[in-house]
Amino acid sequence: MTAASDHAPFKRKEEKPIMKHRNSILVATLVVAATALPSMAQQSSGMQDMPMQNMPMHNMPMKDMMQSANAEGVGVVQAVNPDQGTITVKHQAIESIHWPAMTMTFKAAKPELLKGVEVGEHIRFGLHTQGMHGTVTWIKPVSP
Known part of the structure; x- marks a missing residue:
């Protein structure tokens, strides 16, 4: 063996580009995120019409x-949407469930139940409530 053969350059194995796999x-x-987010947003839209920015919840x-x-x-x-089966009401405080006065869509x-109900009435x-969600179970007109 010669000295030159002892120091012959060795061949490296070709490595697969890691960046390709990372990409x-x-x-x-x-x-996956782009497909999941719209369905998650749709599921959590129960309170989307509820203006809660001024709702005092610290004592609740x-x-x-x-x-x-x-x-x-x-x-x-405030609004009636028979197609979606919802009614928006600007209600007074409901003390029995510790809700302050606010506007909510139920x-x-x-x-x-929504037949004949008019905006401004x-x-x-x-209500049957579960947390901050409520379902209207009956409606009666009253004098202002």
């Missing part, structure tokens, strides 16, 4: 917010 993983992650007991209850409210109809328990209504 594939990144693209796959972005695709958390255990009371999470329990289900039946309650009565008084308010003025689901109607039955679509026929003063109403008394029954």
Whole structure:
């Protein structure tokens, strides 16, 4: 053996480009996120029409917010959407469930509850609540 053969350059194995795999993983992650986000947003839209930026919640007991209850409210109809089965009411405080006065959109328990209800009408209504979500169970017009 000669000295030259002892120091012959060795051949490296060709390595696969790591960046190629990282980019594939990144693209796959972005695709999954882009497809999942719209459905997640749609599921959580129950309170989207509820202006809560000025809603004082600091004194609201958390255990009371999470329990289900039946309650009565008084308010003025702001919108009625029979196609979606919803009614928006600017209601007074509902003390029995520790809700301050606010404007909320509620689901109607039955679509026929919304028949004949008009925007601007003063109403008394029954609610079945679960946390900060309520379902209107009955509606009666009242004098302003």
